[in-house]
Amino acid sequence: MVFEIPQDLHPDVMPLAWLLGRWEGRGHGDYPTIEKFEFGQQIDFTHNGKPYLHYVSQTFVVGEDGTKERPLAVETGFWRPQPDNKIEVILAHPTGFAEIWYGDIDGAKIELQTDVVARTVTAKEVTAGHRLYGLVNGELLWAYDMAAEGQSLQPHLWATLIRS
Numbered sequence: 001m002v003f004e005i006p007q008d009l010h011p012d013v014m015p016l017a018w019l020l021g022r023w024e025g026r027g028h029g030d031y032p033t034i035e036k037f038e039f040g041q042q043i044d045f046t047h048n049g050k051p052y053l054h055y056v057s058q059t060f061v062v063g064e065d066g067t068k069e070r071p072l073a074v075e076t077g078f079w080r081p082q083p084d085n086k087i088e089v090i091l092a093h094p095t096g097f098a099e100i101w102y103g104d105i106d107g108a109k110i111e112l113q114t115d116v117v118a119r120t121v122t123a124k125e126v127t128a129g130h131r132l133y134g135l136v137n138g139e140l141l142w143a144y145d146m147a148a149e150g151q152s153l154q155p156h157l158w159a160t161l162i163r164s
């Protein structure tokens with residue numbers, strides 16, 4: 001499929017145009033305090049002509065044949081490109097976190113780190129995150145390192161998705 005940049009895309013969002021659309025794939029998760037796991041993921045990046053992208057990630061327990069069996073984590077937010085290839089991202093999680101991320105856009109690679117992780121009183125103790133997104137041979141690869149529950153910043157998730 002040939003990806004076409006929408007004509008009404010805000011010019012500030014052009015450095016993120018390669019993310020637009022729906023991505024689907026599979027990922028793995030781990031952390032010292034939990035069992036390793038696998039998940040299916042669907043990511044949607046949409047725009048409305050304003051200078052940001054809306055982002056929604058949904059994850060699922062998937063069967064052998066890829067059937068979505070039940071929901072896992074969901075997160076949503078806004079990706080706000082800034083001058084000089086900088087980016088600000090705001091994310092919200094139903095598990096009680098609201099995060100502010102800063103990062104750099106380097107062509108088809110984006111690196112983000114948390115500035116603030118705010119959490120509700122009942123949420124787990126997540127204190128920091130680091131994310132990498134990259135387009136490699138047409139696939140969206142991403143990885144999330146997390147500091148939580150007294151553990152140092154280390155891998156929690158990594159996944160590979162293709163445009164659907």
Ligand code: HEM
Pocket residue numbers: 029031033034035037039041059060072073074075093097124125126146148149156157
């Ligand atoms: C792709 C999205 C994600 C998936 C599929 C996922 C999946 C999981 C699973 C299966 C567990 C172990 C079972 C459990 O305790 O519920 C877990 C634990 C955890 N996840 Fe995630 N997760 C995702 C994203 C995140 C994000 C974005 C954060 C932080 C903002 C996060 C923070 C945690 C924490 C703090 C734990 C518990 C660790 C502990 O109890 O020691 N996860 N995750």
